Amino acid sequence: MDMEVPIYPTVPLSNGQKIPILGLGLSHQGGYSHSALLYALKNCGIRHIDTAKRYGNEEQVGKAITESGVKREDLWVTTKLWPGDYGYDNAIQACMDSCKRLGLDYLDLYLMHWPDANLLSKSAREARAETWKALEDLYDRGVCRSIGVSNFLIHHLEQLKEDCDMVPHLNQVEYHPFQRPQELVDYCNENNIVFEGYCPLAKGQALTHPSILKLAKLYEKTPAQICVRWSIQNGIVTIPKSTKESRIHENCQVFGFTLADEDMLSLNSLHDGRHVTWDPSNL
Numbered sequence: 001m002d003m004e005v006p007i008y009p010t011v012p013l014s015n016g017q018k019i020p021i022l023g024l025g026l027s028h029q030g031g032y033s034h035s036a037l038l039y040a041l042k043n044c045g046i047r048h049i050d051t052a053k054r055y056g057n058e059e060q061v062g063k064a065i066t067e068s069g070v071k072r073e074d075l076w077v078t079t080k081l082w083p084g085d086y087g088y089d090n091a092i093q094a095c096m097d098s099c100k101r102l103g104l105d106y107l108d109l110y111l112m113h114w115p116d117a118n119l120l121s122k123s124a125r126e127a128r129a130e131t132w133k134a135l136e137d138l139y140d141r142g143v144c145r146s147i148g149v150s151n152f153l154i155h156h157l158e159q160l161k162e163d164c165d166m167v168p169h170l171n172q173v174e175y176h177p178f179q180r181p182q183e184l185v186d187y188c189n190e191n192n193i194v195f196e197g198y199c200p201l202a203k204g205q206a207l208t209h210p211s212i213l214k215l216a217k218l219y220e221k222t223p224a225q226i227c228v229r230w231s232i233q234n235g236i237v238t239i240p241k242s243t244k245e246s247r248i249h250e251n252c253q254v255f256g257f258t259l260a261d262e263d264m265l266s267l268n269s270l271h272d273g274r275h276v277t278w279d280p281s282n283l
């Protein structure tokens with residue numbers, strides 16, 4: 001290791017695993033930077049990384065893990081199953097392929113990326129259930145230490161509860177000051193499903209909002225730090241993405257201050273329902 005790095009707080013899953021509350025998003029949108037990921041691992045104490053088959057970078061991420069020298073047991077790696085690989089056999093194969101590309105013999109978290117599902121002569125509900133059965137089996141085999149879903153709404157989770165044995169350990173959903181799906185957060189809390197938020201900066205849109213700029217000035221922080229801190233203070237696991245070392249460093253400096261209750265309320269009130277990525281509300 002290059003230097004002493006901080007250890008970030010974790011959130012317990014229902015199976016006792018602990019996910020670091022702050023991770024690094026590695027979406028292909030906006031590119032992937034190998035050196036930035038190495039910097040995050042070696043210099044910023046990032047121990048939670050979020051990728052997906054869809055992002056097309058699992059192999060490079062695997063190389064960065066090896067090059068970083070971070071011990072496997074100290075790292076939390078999430079990857080995701082794309083709907084094109086849904087169905088029992090396809091899902092098992094896709095998971096093994098992701099592990100191979102990442103150079104890992106187990107995943108910390110494997111997510112069904114999306115609730116929409118197309119399998120020949122099956123409803124989307126049946127296709128989700130069949131696919132989830134594969135994730136349950138991967139969990140039983142120890143290939144996935146936790147399993148979850150992404151972009152699932154309450155009715156998808158309710159159906160899965162009726163159709164399957166295991167409740168997902170986590171649901172990864174869009175979450176930022178303009179998109180705070182509190183009903184879904186409450187549902188997840190009541191059902192022991194950890195809520196993980198993606199796009200915490202609203203893909204940059206939140207960084208120029210007057211209320212966020214005002215709070216940044218007040219706390220002598222950057223708008224990005226206000227957004228990441230707000231997610232964390234709401235108890236949400238969060239995965240800001242950046243390909244720039246200075247921004248990754250900035251996005252990690254969020255544990256040395258606390259937003260006052262009235263400022264949390266003012267940020268909470270910015271919700272306008274907008275999605276900065278796909279809109280799952282018609283599913």
Ligand SMILES: NC(=O)c1ccc[n+]([C@@H]2O[C@H](COP(=O)([O-])OP(=O)(O)OC[C@H]3O[C@@H](n4cnc5c(N)ncnc54)[C@H](OP(=O)(O)O)[C@@H]3O)[C@@H](O)[C@H]2O)c1
Pocket residue numbers: 024025026027029030050051113150151172173197198199200201202203204207222224225239240241242243244247248250251277
């Ligand atoms: N499950 C899903 O369906 C799903 C969907 C979308 C995203 N995700 C996950 O969530 C992660 C984060 O989402 P996201 O990347 O879409 O959105 P985001 O984290 O809200 O925003 C990332 C954007 O903000 C910029 N940025 C980052 N830090 C900044 C800073 N301190 N100051 C100014 N600009 C900054 C980045 O540019 P630079 O890179 O140029 O710094 C990038 O354009 C993804 O990487 C992915 O892992 C999951």
